[in-house]
Amino acid sequence: MAEQLNAFDMAQKQFDHVAKLLKLDPGISEVLRWPMREYSFRIPVRMDDGSLRVFQGFRVQHNDARGPNKGGIRFAANETMDTVRALATWMTWKCAVADIPLGGGKGGIIVDPSTISVREKEELCRGWVDVMWKNIGPRNDVPAPDVGTTPQMMGWMMDEYSKLVGQFTPGVFTGKPLGGGGSEGRTEATGYGVIYTVREAMKHLKMDSKKSVATIEGFGNVAQYAAIGFIEMLGGKVAAVSCWDRNDKKSYTYSHKAGVDPRFLLTIVDEYGTIGKAKAEAAGYIVEDGEAWITKEADVLIPAAIEGHVNGDTVKKMSSRIKIVAEGANGGVTPEADEFLKANKIFDIPDFLCNAGGVTTSYFESVQNDMNYYWTKEEVLGRLDTKMTQAFNNVLEMSEKEKVYMRDAAYMVSIDRVVKAMQLRGWF
Numbered sequence: 001m002a003e004q005l006n007a008f009d010m011a012q013k014q015f016d017h018v019a020k021l022l023k024l025d026p027g028i029s030e031v032l033r034w035p036m037r038e039y040s041f042r043i044p045v046r047m048d049d050g051s052l053r054v055f056q057g058f059r060v061q062h063n064d065a066r067g068p069n070k071g072g073i074r075f076a077a078n079e080t081m082d083t084v085r086a087l088a089t090w091m092t093w094k095c096a097v098a099d100i101p102l103g104g105g106k107g108g109i110i111v112d113p114s115t116i117s118v119r120e121k122e123e124l125c126r127g128w129v130d131v132m133w134k135n136i137g138p139r140n141d142v143p144a145p146d147v148g149t150t151p152q153m154m155g156w157m158m159d160e161y162s163k164l165v166g167q168f169t170p171g172v173f174t175g176k177p178l179g180g181g182g183s184e185g186r187t188e189a190t191g192y193g194v195i196y197t198v199r200e201a202m203k204h205l206k207m208d209s210k211k212s213v214a215t216i217e218g219f220g221n222v223a224q225y226a227a228i229g230f231i232e233m234l235g236g237k238v239a240a241v242s243c244w245d246r247n248d249k250k251s252y253t254y255s256h257k258a259g260v261d262p263r264f265l266l267t268i269v270d271e272y273g274t275i276g277k278a279k280a281e282a283a284g285y286i287v288e289d290g291e292a293w294i295t296k297e298a299d300v301l302i303p304a305a306i307e308g309h310v311n312g313d314t315v316k317k318m319s320s321r322i323k324i325v326a327e328g329a330n331g332g333v334t335p336e337a338d339e340f341l342k343a344n345k346i347f348d349i350p351d352f353l354c355n356a357g358g359v360t361t362s363y364f365e366s367v368q369n370d371m372n373y374y375w376t377k378e379e380v381l382g383r384l385d386t387k388m389t390q391a392f393n394n395v396l397e398m399s400e401k402e403k404v405y406m407r408d409a410a411y412m413v414s415i416d417r418v419v420k421a422m423q424l425r426g427w428f
């Protein structure tokens with residue numbers, strides 16, 4: 001069985017491991033093991049049937065030494081303070097490794113968004129802002145969409161905040177819709193960012209990208225653009241993608257003898273990343289069970305669905321040809337699988353480096369909001385490529401200098417940057 005760890009215990013464990021490698025002062029470690037501020041609050045909403053329902057909301061600000069806290073707001077039935085704490089902590093490391101001037105935050109509401117109406121969702125979004133507005137802002141804490149929340153919801157939240165402070169303030173939330181203060185390139189950002197790091201890893205390992213094959217888990221936002229990027233930017237082939245089929249309530253792997261064509265699959269996938277099975281089969285796709293993707297003959301493995309799917313059990317089914325694991329998904333590789341990758345000298349691009357393209361483009365969104373001047377998609381993606389390439393190479397240098405695995409190196413780079421920022425600000 002794959003191991004189950006409380007997310008915050010895991011975040012602290014990872015931190016403690018690297019704090020030891022960095023020989024961090026125990027006092028500084030104590031600061032960074034915990035969030036700086038946590039908000040837990042109740043949001044009353046008048047429901048469509050006239051009843052009053054009270055929802056539990058959270059916001060955690062882990063560390064803002066390098067800049068305003070940054071991180072999504074999740075609407076999830078199983079949300080807990082510990083999950084939000086862990087995700088906020090990981091955001092601090094992600095922003096630092098990408099070298100964007102932001103700290104780490106995360107928020108949430110305990111609710112299954114599919115069980116409430118559009119009006120109730122809007123009330124809930126505005127209610128979250130009504131409680132939190134004094135503690136967020138473009139110079140303070142900038143939330144964004146996450147699991148269960150959408151660009152439209154960010155639009156409502158930004159509107160509520162702007163009304164409360166009495167001025168149009170688009171930079172308070174990112175991930176807004178295009179035309180409503182959003183940035184070009186945000187849709188492609190995370191998937192393309194994954195591919196920029198894969199390209200750099202291939203250069204380092206002296207692999208020929210045009211002869212390379214990738215196998216990808218998922219076919220949602222990240223996987224779609226990772227697949228497109230792997231083919232169109234690197235000239236490689238995609239052996240398989242997979243998805244959770246919302247109709248059949250099980251997952252499937254999709255492959256094709258000529259290789260997967262993500263542009264075609266984009267025409268038959270729904271907004272939740274479920275591929276139209278009958279249409280795919282009619283186009284010659286082979287449909288297998290959901291775990292088959294990991295067994296495909298490939299050079300690059302890209303988990304881009306949900307956490308924990310490359311684990312102690314599944315990792316052993318991976319093709320022995322795999323040279324790179326690029327973690328598009330957050331927490332895609334469990335600590336047990338990590339040990340297997342290390343032992344087999346497989347090059348890992350850790351999640352908070354690999355999928356930092358999304359938050360980097362969110363940062364670009366707030367920069368554009370501040371200037372009230374908007375870049376083209378090419379400009380956004382060009383800047384993203386520069387940032388991701390630099391981030392990858394900083395981590396690779398640390399890994400070679402300290403002779404540590406890429407995940408440890410990424411933590412070392414980011415923790416070191418946050419500690420330096422705290423010291424420069426004279427926090428201790």
Ligand code: NAD
Nearest residue numbers: 190218219220221222243244251273304305329330355358
């Ligand atoms: P998404 O909801 O758009 O897509 C998720 C995909 O995974 C869908 O195709 C879904 O069918 C599939 N899936 C879900 N459960 C599955 C299962 N059991 N087996 C196989 N496939 C399954 O999500 P996304 O935005 O693409 O995010 C994917 C991962 O990347 C998540 O871990 C997310 O936290 C992480 N991430 C996303 C972004 C972003 O900008 N979208 C940024 C950073 C990290």
